[in-house]
Amino acid sequence: MRIIVVGTGYVGLVTGACFAESGVTVTCVDNNAEKIQQLKNGNIPIYEPGLESIVKRNVEKKRLRFTTVLTDCLDDSEVIFIAVGTPPGEDGSADLKHVLDVAHEIGRSMTHHMVVVTKSTVPVGTSEKIREAIRGELDRRKARLDFDVASNPEFLKEGAAVDDFLKPERIVIGVDNEKSTEVMRRLYMPFVLNNHPILFMDIASAEITKYAANAMLASRISFMNEIANLCDILGADINHVRKGIGSDSRIGSKFLYAGTGYGGSCFPKDVKALIKTARDNGYELHVVTATEMANEYQKNIIFKKISKHFGNDLKNKIIAVWGLSFKPKTDDIREASSISLISKLLSAGAKVKAYDPAAMEETRKVLGESIEYAVDPYEAARYADALALMTEWSEFHLPDFSVLNSIMNSRVIFDGRNIYDPAELRKHGFTYFGIGRR
């Protein structure tokens, strides 16, 4: 079987490489020539555990190749996945420009029947827009070709993307006929040998399932953050509360961690887009709107705590920031809380020294030389007036506190992910601030 994946970002590259791993011949297409050249040279443009080896292996076996030219591979492929970005537009809606550009390009160059599958996260009705765009181009060139559209939202998590794709908990596929159902079933069969389900449904339901999943997860985070903030006020500990409620099987223990608010390339934009879709259809999603408001507040929580600690005077204070990516095991800094914190610290006149195991290059693209990039966590902390832990990378879990004690200018830690034991830190002479930790 031959397939095409358009877009070689976090989703497209993982999708292409993992399908190739199952024996399918995959062409990955991207209009970013630099990215494609990097991939052709054997370099992986993103940090994602396990991805490099799987890409290399499948390139060597000639099951995976890269191009900037869609027409190079259209001839003999049965399925084409659209996995390009859907960034937020100014009004919060998903910007479908890239998705529809690809649809037009497919319509302009298609030579035979194909199933056109949307993997990008898109609002209800997008598959119909894709169908119209392709049909319009086919009509323009008087081509009498048949094609199908399908929706296959992606649920992988950055940092565990390869594993999530190879061993998914479920696969959601929106289809409107038997033919595309069968093609998609065949393609995904190797990934459900663990008996996890492929859930076939209508296209609109598949499109909304992705947004509903992200909004539900985001709301759990915002809920816990609000309870943590209340714990701060009332002198309770959110970690006890988390265990207390998480052991109720109706609630479950996952995704109950308080922190500095959700970030990344998905939750913030998908929550906004879902609110906008509802409003466009005359409906107000109150819970989802509150989730977003709570998150906006939470993204400033560490700045507020730092500012308060220093009596609202951060001029020339040196703040060390550990962790820049929006979560561990990725170099993705889109909507990361660390970036909001750093921007606020700089505006308040503070100096920032940062360290992240993978995301320094990406951060430099956004913040340039406005901050200092340290070679390791201790260098970041040297002479600092406070340390803010923003991403819970494993290497930050057990630092040598006696070394930190000796190199920091003043011993204050703001633990944005609640990974440290306040009592232990106090023993080492630190003033500790967590999120909802008394």
Ligand code: NAD
């Ligand atoms: P990304 O920004 O990392 O990658 C998108 C890629 O598409 C880029 O390489 C870009 O050059 C390419 N592209 C844009 N327009 C193109 C065109 N016309 N032709 C060819 N290539 C084009 O994005 P991503 O994080 O991989 O996300 C892609 C989609 O998947 C989004 O809709 C996102 O919401 C969704 N999604 C992302 C994740 C995630 O964790 N990143 C998880 C699930 C779903």
